[in-house]
Amino acid sequence: MATYSPLTEKLIQALRVLPGVGLKSAQRMALHLLERDREGALRLADQLRSTLSGVSHCQQCRLLCEADICHICSDELRNQRQICVVETPANLSAIESTGIYEGVYFVLMGHLSPIDGIGPEEIGLHLLFEQIEQRQVEELILATSPTVEGEATAHYIRQKLDAKGIKITRLAHGIPMGAELDQVDGHTLHHALQSRKVV
Amino acid sequence: MATYSPLTEKLIQALRVLPGVGLKSAQRMALHLLERDREGALRLADQLRSTLSGVSHCQQCRLLCEADICHICSDELRNQRQICVVETPANLSAIESTGIYEGVYFVLMGHLSPIDGIGPEEIGLHLLFEQIEQRQVEELILATSPTVEGEATAHYIRQKLDAKGIKITRLAHGIPMGAELDQVDGHTLHHALQSRKVV
Structure with a gap:
């Protein structure tokens, strides 16, 4: 039984590439875009294209960036x-x-x-x-x-x-600053006790 | 402090047109698409364009469809x-x-x-x-x-x-078929009692 038209159905399937988006969410998203925000949907389509073609990884640290080497790796300091x-x-x-x-x-x-x-x-x-x-x-x-x-x-x-x-x-494990001892989970407390320091 | 490159940031903003998607979800989606599913992201961009240009409302019942009049409204039976x-x-x-x-x-x-x-x-x-x-x-x-x-x-x-x-x-309100009386909420039971029928 066809509730959604073929093109709508295709958009619903395409939206499922997004992480955490199942069938119901994808249906809701497709209807929202078609009904209430066609402009935003077109902006999204354009932005997907331009970001995907423009962004790659920093060749040194793998951070996503537009340049070959990101702003952190190229910082001489x-x-x-x-x-x-x-x-x-x-x-x-x-x-x-x-x-x-x-x-x-x-x-x-x-x-x-x-x-x-x-x-x-x-x-x-x-x-x-x-x-x-x-x-x-x-x-x-x-x-x-x-x-x-x-x-x-x-x-x-x-x-x-x-x-x-x-x-x-x-990185050191231990009790977060400002935490009450009895609020800290046992695993963390275990670590904190084992890594205790002379003061 | 720039964690995401400008183009990535723009994609994150563009994804927020989706209903129920806040900043954190949009970040997760953008990273997922850029890192793990560039092909799916391009398919999504294309599908957004073609669905948006192809789908409009049935001029009679407002169901989303590709034709002027949907398959239900045009059914002569x-x-x-x-x-x-x-x-x-x-x-x-x-x-x-x-x-x-x-x-x-x-x-x-x-x-x-x-x-x-x-x-x-x-x-x-x-x-x-x-x-x-x-x-x-x-x-x-x-x-x-x-x-x-x-x-x-x-x-x-x-x-x-x-x-x-x-x-x-x-549509009639009442007790759902197969439900136990004590599992039905008071509001529904109220309706069911008021709309009782002679059998």
């Missing part, structure tokens, strides 16, 4: 021998906002997830290892997320670089 | 003097699937919602009233949803047609 490995641009942004990091980054754009077909190649680790060889990197900060996948990714990188004699560090 | 008013194509589809309705439809593509700027014109009521004059309609079935907005829309239409002498009906 940055220490090229210190690389901070992050999963996403959003995580990079979080570290940048602390204002204390002066090295460069390597953006994995994800984490190892063999079940989804995402192996070392897909997150660009061969590029990272090449750069470590070429640039005499002194410190590699593994700032992947403290999730199962993030930890596994960090573990994999550490293992691969075991014999290279580079300083490999990980 | 259908009773053109019986119009069922529904809010969405999905609701039309639900009624079609019962297989017992042989009239035509009028699709509001929404409901009255003055707070969102959706008045009688936006849901095409002027077209409905014109057709009622022209086609000697005998029965108008108000099949809007039993929500506040749906009820208000039905009430508005009923009021406007008060003096026209058309039979105006509403």
